[in-house]
Amino acid sequence: MLTDLLLISRSYRRFDESVKISQDVLRDLIDATRYCPSSANRQPLKYRLIFDENETDQVFGCLKFAGYLQDWSGPVAGERPTAYIVVLGDETISKFSEVDAGIAMHTILLRATELGYGGCILASVQREKLREILALDERFHIGYVIALGKPAETSLIEPLGQDGDIKYYRDAEGVHHVPKRSLEDLLI
């Protein structure tokens, strides 16, 4: 069921690094995006797959995980993502790829969840450093990076507290909690 998939497809930031993601799996995730809606059907998104260990280390150095968790500086060795997808907008096709990127990235995460993996969309990316590392042509707008792996943490959806705080938090057991607004809060 789609709702079941939506519920378990959380943003994961700690992984079992012994479980690698193959190039074939990454290609499968991108294949799923071909069925996504696209503004004027221009399909400007391009993807750079990162699975080679040398490249994963370099891409990791361009990312910031979980800005709300002040006392956590990101996943340590052994729990880092084992693959990444760099989401690019080909500006020779369209200058506007943000909405397409959102739709495609969630599709990628849902498909990854279906295959037993998980991940996290990252906008906190040192884009110029990443462009250099990957020798990306200027025609590609660097949108986002999706970190992927076999999740090694629990993430639970919670109702918003009385204070209305939307910040996610981690409890003493290391469980990640994500406050979500209620249905009534969304309806005007």
Ligand SMILES: Cc1cc2nc3c(=O)[nH]c(=O)nc-3n(C[C@H](O)[C@H](O)[C@H](O)COP(=O)(O)O)c2cc1C
């Ligand atoms: C556009 C976008 C950018 C995001 N950027 C980051 C990021 O830079 N670092 C990070 O750790 N999480 C990032 N996230 C993940 C969000 O923090 C996460 O979606 C939110 O906390 C809700 O948790 P959930 O995805 O489990 O529902 C991003 C999510 C989106 C949609």
